[in-house]
Amino acid sequence: MRSLLMHSPIAIALFWIGNYLLITLLPLFVLLIYPPPGARGFWVDFSVALGFIGLATMALQFVLTARINRIEASYGVDILLQFHRLTSLVAFFMVLLHPVMLFVVQPETRQLLNFLEAPWRARLAILGTLAFVALVVTTIWRKPLRIPYEPWRTSHTVLSVLAVGLGLGHALGVSNYLALFWKRMLWGSMALIALWLVVYVRLIKPWMMTKKPYLVEDVIPQRGNVWTLTLRPWGHDGFRFQPGQFAWLTLDITPLSMREHPFSMSSNADHSGRIEFGIKALGDFTSTIETVKPGTKAYLDGPYGVFTVDRYGDAAGFVLVAGGIGITPMMSMLATAAERKDDRPYLLIYASKTWDDITFREELEALEAQLDLKIVHVLKEPPETWSGEQGYVDKALLDRHIPKYKATRQYFICAAPKMMDQVERALHDLGVPVPQVHMEHFNLA
Ligand SMILES: Cc1cc2nc3c(=O)[nH]c(=O)nc-3n(C[C@H](O)[C@H](O)[C@H](O)COP(=O)(O)OP(=O)(O)OC[C@H]3O[C@@H](n4cnc5c(N)ncnc54)[C@H](O)[C@@H]3O)c2cc1C
Incomplete structure (x- = not known):
C-alpha cells in the first residue's frame, strides 16, 4: 500500500506541489518569525508579502528549468514547462500588485515612480519590474x-x-523585513543558488558535454522531407x-x-x-x-522525457497515434519492442499527407512482420485507388480501430498541436481513462 501511494501520479503530484509551496512560502514565514513585524496596517503588509512570494516564486523558476533529472523524470518536460509558465505568471501578477497596492493605501509612495529623484532602492524596483515585464511580453x-x-x-x-537580482536588491535596500543579517543571508543564498543553476546549465554542463562527443556516421534521406541522422559515441559508451x-x-x-x-x-x-534521430x-x-557530413562532431544532452512505454511495463498493449514527424518516438518504441520480442499488441494510427510522404513506411512494414503490430495509415491526400482511412483522426476513426476494452491499453500521441488536442478529446469522449493518455509536444517554446 505504501509503495503504491509512493508511485501513484497523484501522490507524486501532491509531494512536488507540497514541496513547491513549502519552498515558496517558507522564506516569507521566516521573515515573520522574529522580531515580530511592526504594525504598518494589513494592506501594506499584504502588499509586501506579495512582493516576497513573487520574488521567491521567480527564484524557484531557475530550479524548474535547470533540467534536473529527478524533477524532470517525475513529469516530463511538457508539464514542467507548463507549470513554469503558470507559476511565472502568478509571480508576475504578485510582483505588479505589490506596488499597486502600496500606491493605493499610501498615495505618497507614488512619488517613488519619479526615477530621477527616487532613492536607489525604488530605482532597483522600477528596473526589476521593467525587466519582468519585458520577460513576460517577449x-x-x-x-x-x-x-x-x-x-x-x-x-x-x-x-x-x-528581474530576480534587482528585486532582491530592492528588498535588501528597503531593509525592513530583511534588516537582520541572517535574514539577508537567507534570501541572498536563495538568489545565489538560482544564479549557480544558471551557471551550471549554461557553462558547467555544456563543458562536461565536450568530454563526451559523438560523431555523425550517416545522414540518410527518408520519405516526407526527413533525414535520419546517425551518431556514434566517440571515446565513451553513449547513453542509455x-x-x-x-x-x-x-x-x-x-x-x-x-x-x-x-x-x-x-x-x-x-x-x-x-543513436538515430x-x-x-x-x-x-x-x-x-x-548537408551534414559524416565525421561531424555532435553533442547530446539527455535522455529526457517521460513519453515512453517503459513506464507501463504491466500494460496489456499500446495504442500509438502519430502525425507526420511525430512518428519518431513511436519508431523507437516499436524497434525496441521488436528486439525485446515483446508479444503484446501494438496499434499504430499514423496520419500523413500522401502515400509517398509516409516517413519510415518500409521500416514500419518490416516491424509489422516482427511484432503483433497493426498499422492504420490515414492520408490527407490519398491516391484515387486508396481504400484505407483518409481525412482526420477523429472520434469515429478511433472508434473503428481502438480495442473494445479501451482501459487495458496505454495511449501515446505525438503530432501537430491541433491533431493532438483533437485526438486527446476524442479518446476522452470514447471513455479512455485520462491517466492512460500520454502526449509529447514538439513545440516547447
Ligand atoms: C521533445 C521534443 C522532441 C522533438 N523531436 C523531434 C524529432 O524527433 N524530429 C524532428 O524533426 N523534430 C523534433 N522536434 C522539433 C524540433 O526540435 C524543432 O523542429 C527544431 O528545434 C526547429 O529548429 P529550426 O531551427 O529548424 O526551426 P526554426 O524555424 O528556427 O524554429 C521553428 C520553431 O521550432 C522551435 N524551436 C526552434 N529552435 C528550437 C530549440 N533550439 N529548442 C526548442 N525549440 C526550438 C520554436 O518554437 C520555433 O518557433 C522535437 C521537439 C521537442 C520539444
Missing part, C-alpha cells in the same frame, strides 16, 4: 514579435537574472535511454554556444552505441541536416 508574444528562438532564449535568461525519450542535440559547434535543439531518438533504445526539415537548423 515570451508570450515571441512569435508575433518575430523574435527568433535562439536570441529569445538568451534574453530570457538575462532578463530573469536581472528509454524508447520515446528525447535529447538536446548540438551539431558542429561547441555546446557552450547553447545552440541546441531537442529531438526524439528514433532508434532502438537498447543500442546506446548507435529522424529530423524533418522545417526551419533554419533542421534544413541544414541534409
Whole structure:
C-alpha cells in the first residue's frame, strides 16, 4: 500500500506541489518569525508579502528549468514547462500588485515612480519590474514579435537574472523585513543558488558535454522531407535511454554556444552505441541536416522525457497515434519492442499527407512482420485507388480501430498541436481513462 501511494501520479503530484509551496512560502514565514513585524496596517503588509512570494516564486523558476533529472523524470518536460509558465505568471501578477497596492493605501509612495529623484532602492524596483515585464511580453508574444528562438532564449535568461537580482536588491535596500543579517543571508543564498543553476546549465554542463562527443556516421534521406541522422559515441559508451525519450542535440559547434535543439531518438533504445534521430526539415537548423557530413562532431544532452512505454511495463498493449514527424518516438518504441520480442499488441494510427510522404513506411512494414503490430495509415491526400482511412483522426476513426476494452491499453500521441488536442478529446469522449493518455509536444517554446 505504501509503495503504491509512493508511485501513484497523484501522490507524486501532491509531494512536488507540497514541496513547491513549502519552498515558496517558507522564506516569507521566516521573515515573520522574529522580531515580530511592526504594525504598518494589513494592506501594506499584504502588499509586501506579495512582493516576497513573487520574488521567491521567480527564484524557484531557475530550479524548474535547470533540467534536473529527478524533477524532470517525475513529469516530463511538457508539464514542467507548463507549470513554469503558470507559476511565472502568478509571480508576475504578485510582483505588479505589490506596488499597486502600496500606491493605493499610501498615495505618497507614488512619488517613488519619479526615477530621477527616487532613492536607489525604488530605482532597483522600477528596473526589476521593467525587466519582468519585458520577460513576460517577449515570451508570450515571441512569435508575433518575430523574435527568433535562439536570441529569445538568451534574453530570457538575462532578463530573469536581472528581474530576480534587482528585486532582491530592492528588498535588501528597503531593509525592513530583511534588516537582520541572517535574514539577508537567507534570501541572498536563495538568489545565489538560482544564479549557480544558471551557471551550471549554461557553462558547467555544456563543458562536461565536450568530454563526451559523438560523431555523425550517416545522414540518410527518408520519405516526407526527413533525414535520419546517425551518431556514434566517440571515446565513451553513449547513453542509455528509454524508447520515446528525447535529447538536446548540438551539431558542429561547441555546446557552450547553447545552440541546441531537442529531438526524439528514433532508434532502438537498447543500442546506446548507435543513436538515430529522424529530423524533418522545417526551419533554419533542421534544413541544414541534409548537408551534414559524416565525421561531424555532435553533442547530446539527455535522455529526457517521460513519453515512453517503459513506464507501463504491466500494460496489456499500446495504442500509438502519430502525425507526420511525430512518428519518431513511436519508431523507437516499436524497434525496441521488436528486439525485446515483446508479444503484446501494438496499434499504430499514423496520419500523413500522401502515400509517398509516409516517413519510415518500409521500416514500419518490416516491424509489422516482427511484432503483433497493426498499422492504420490515414492520408490527407490519398491516391484515387486508396481504400484505407483518409481525412482526420477523429472520434469515429478511433472508434473503428481502438480495442473494445479501451482501459487495458496505454495511449501515446505525438503530432501537430491541433491533431493532438483533437485526438486527446476524442479518446476522452470514447471513455479512455485520462491517466492512460500520454502526449509529447514538439513545440516547447
Ligand atoms: C521533445 C521534443 C522532441 C522533438 N523531436 C523531434 C524529432 O524527433 N524530429 C524532428 O524533426 N523534430 C523534433 N522536434 C522539433 C524540433 O526540435 C524543432 O523542429 C527544431 O528545434 C526547429 O529548429 P529550426 O531551427 O529548424 O526551426 P526554426 O524555424 O528556427 O524554429 C521553428 C520553431 O521550432 C522551435 N524551436 C526552434 N529552435 C528550437 C530549440 N533550439 N529548442 C526548442 N525549440 C526550438 C520554436 O518554437 C520555433 O518557433 C522535437 C521537439 C521537442 C520539444
